[in-house]
Amino acid sequence: MSFKTERLTWGIGGKTVLDAVSLEARPGEMLGLLGPNGSGKTSLLRLLAGLKQPQSGRVLLDRTDLRTIPRRAVAQRVAFVEQHATTNANLKVVDVVKLGRFPHRSLFSGWSRADEEAVDGALEKAGMTAKRNDFWHSLSGGEKQRAHIARALAQTPKELILDEPTNHLDIQHQIALLKLVSELAVTSITALHDLNHAAMFCDRLVVLKQGRIVATGTPGEVLTEELLRTVFSVEARVEVSPHHARPHIHYLR
């Protein structure tokens, strides 16, 4: 087991945003989190990362209640790239990525070869090696997003939480990022809006509607024409792609 939630409930201002959400991310899988705008994806990811506390229910990390695990121990294994991640200081890209090593370092340890290798590897995987010495403010939106991904990878997490990570990325980098995440030896939970990308790369999908899970399973099990109509309010035809054998959605005009 990796992440598991048990009847997680959270709300704000009298509104229930997440209603008894129970899910499990299996070790090593890429779990896609889908749902229309406002369905609760970001709220759920923030609960999983321990940035919000549930009003009832709990998050388990390898069978241990997340609330009982020290923050530093969580940070050593869980990396989270938020939807609107910002970095204010005008640091170089490499310095931002180095921040990912922070949870692994003690007060007395120097910068190690392992730290250096983690940073170099993360920059490479995120396609940011050529920009390592560029200043943050000189980056495009997509490059900033990739630098945040690199920082998360430098953390060498066992669990990776990504909130719409392909936002701002051109199509080449969207595909490259999703392929990278699907091939990493980590458990990942990724909120996505592009259902065809989710179908292509995720092992399993969880679909939220108004804070409740309405479907869980493989892309082939979940992405039905009926679900597209009732959850996403679109008419579509779903075929098995002859190219990658996953569902492919044709939206109808």
Ligand SMILES: Nc1ncnc2c1ncn2[C@@H]1O[C@H](COP(=O)(O)OP(=O)(O)OP(=O)(O)O)[C@@H](O)[C@H]1O
């Ligand atoms: N801090 C907050 N204050 C008020 N309302 C909030 C807060 N956080 C979440 N909500 C509300 O909870 C609902 C779910 O929001 P959330 O951001 O989790 O949805 P989402 O599925 O990630 O949406 P999107 O696809 O648009 O990013 C929304 O109606 C949102 O307005």
